[in-house]
Each structure stands twice: as structure tokens, then as C-alpha cells.
Amino acid sequence: MKQLTEQLAQAVVRPRQRNTYKGSFGKILIVGGNAQFGGAAIMSASAAVYAGAGLVSVATDPVNRSALHARLPEAMILDAASSALETAIRQATVIVVGPGLGTDNAALAILKRVFAAVEQTQVLIIDGSAITLVAAHHLDYPNAQLIWTPHQVEWQRLSGLALPDQTVTASQQAARRIPGIVVAKSSQTHVFVGDDVYENMAGGPAMATGGSGDTLTGIIAAFAGQFQPLKQAVLAAVFVHSHVADIVAMNSYVALPTMVIQELPAYLKQLSES
């Protein structure tokens, strides 16, 4: 088993080239945020913007429009239930589906449309409610570059492994049956990619707040849109999320998602110059 380190993140997050524009740094689409969980989509989108994504759009319940624009004017917005969803998917390089999506029939319909429209070359990050829906409805895995970000109960739903049975070996075997990269989140997150297992020693209980996982999806999306290869981008994103939370936690009892998001640009600058 390998460790996620700052050196690994340094190798990924490099200074920006001069001859670039917003399209050079990823076109991210976040699909999530129903009427109850709008904050999840806002935190995911905010994390993506603050982690350097060039363009970020959010397909969500229209009830979230004012809140999203007030918090994050950098993001564009569309109604996830409208036909604009397919257009936005076509234009995206990286798609996140699930943060605050919910698990009702409307959410299932949106998820099915995402799975039908996504293409093989696109990165699709499947999180939260979307994982629960895939497991509950036995949905076929879409043909794209998949990244799964389950917490322990979502991993139980997806893998069939009860929490006490989620050993590294058992989770690795289960992850092998699922296409793509699996980021199995916990107080000691493991990333399963091909035959490799990476352990994340960064992070701590100051992160135990609703929205921490939603924030991680935005950072992974931003890194997938900016850095290659995809595997290194994902590993660096998982480390950076937890390490920035550790920095926040040096002076704060809790590392709230919004605090971690605020701290991202300064840490990425430091990382890129080291």
C-alpha cells in the first residue's frame, strides 16, 4: 500500500503556462442539488472554482439559482430537469453527478439521462445520492472514465460489503469489479486504482461536517480538468482536500467545507511553486 504525500501533489500541481485561457483548465458540470440539498451542489461547484477549474456549470433545481449566484457568481446554472442538461453534458470535459441529487424518481431520471449522454472520453465523478441510486436500481455502469467517491455506507450499498467487512483487501477486491477509480472515504480514505491502493493519512475529525465529501468532488473535478494523467490528478485532489483541512484545523476546531474552499487557492499557489 502506498501513501498519499505532498510530494505527489507537488508533481501534479504545477505553475500555469502563459499561453492559456479558461478553456485550458477544464469545463466542469456539476449535476446535483435538489430543493432540499442545494448546498451540496454549491459546495461542489465552489470547490471546483477555487481549485482552479476554468469553467463551472451547475445543473440543479431552479430553486437554487439565487443562492448559487449569490455565493458563486463564477458558476453558470441550468435546470437539471430541462433539455439543457444534454447540451451541457456534451460541452463538459468533466461531470460530477450526485452531490445533493436526492434519491426520488426525479433524481433517478436525471441520473439515467447523465449516464445515457456521457461519452467514453469524458470523466464522470459519481458521488452521494448517485451511488445510492446506482446500487438501489442496479443501473448499468456508464461507458466513461469513472471515479466513485463513496462514504462507508455508500460503499456498503455499492460493493455489498458491510462496514465491519470493509478491510483493505476486501474493498480492493470489490473495487476491481467496478470500472474506474474508487475513492473509499473514511477517517482513513483509501483510493483503489488498478492494482494499486493508496492510503490518505492527511485529514482528521475537524472534517466531520456535512458537505466535506461534496467539496472533495469539486476538487477532484477541477484537478481532472487541469492535470494529467487522471490517476495522479485524483490522488493529488484527495490529498489536497484533507491537507488543506489540516491547515484550517491548526487554528480552528472545525474545518468547515466553506473554510477549506477559501483556503484552496493559497495552498495551490504554494504547492505549484515548491
Ligand SMILES: NC(=O)C1=CN([C@@H]2O[C@H](COP(=O)(O)OP(=O)(O)OC[C@H]3O[C@@H](n4cnc5c(N)ncnc54)[C@H](OP(=O)(O)O)[C@@H]3O)[C@@H](O)[C@H]2O)[C@@H](O)CC1
Ligand atoms: N448541505 C447539503 O446540501 C448537504 C447535502 N448532502 C447530500 O445529502 C445526500 C445524502 O447523503 P448522506 O451521506 O447524508 O446520506 P446517506 O447516504 O443516506 O448516508 C447517511 C446514513 O449512513 C449512516 N452512516 C454510517 N456511517 C457513516 C459514514 N461513515 N459516513 C456517512 N454516513 C454514515 C448514517 O448513520 P447515522 O449517522 O444517522 O447514524 C445515515 O444513516 C447526498 O446527496 C449528499 O451529497 C450531504 O452532503 C450533507 C450536506
Ligand SMILES: Nc1ncnc2c1ncn2[C@@H]1O[C@H](COP(=O)(O)OP(=O)(O)O)[C@@H](O)[C@H]1O
Ligand atoms: N474523522 C475524519 N477523519 C478524516 N477525514 C474525515 C473524517 N470525517 C470525515 N472525513 C472526510 O470528510 C469527507 C466526508 O464525505 P461525505 O460523508 O460524503 O460528506 P458529505 O456527503 O456530507 O459531503 C470524506 O472526504 C472523509 O474522508
Ligand SMILES: [Mg+2]
Ligand atoms: Mg457525500
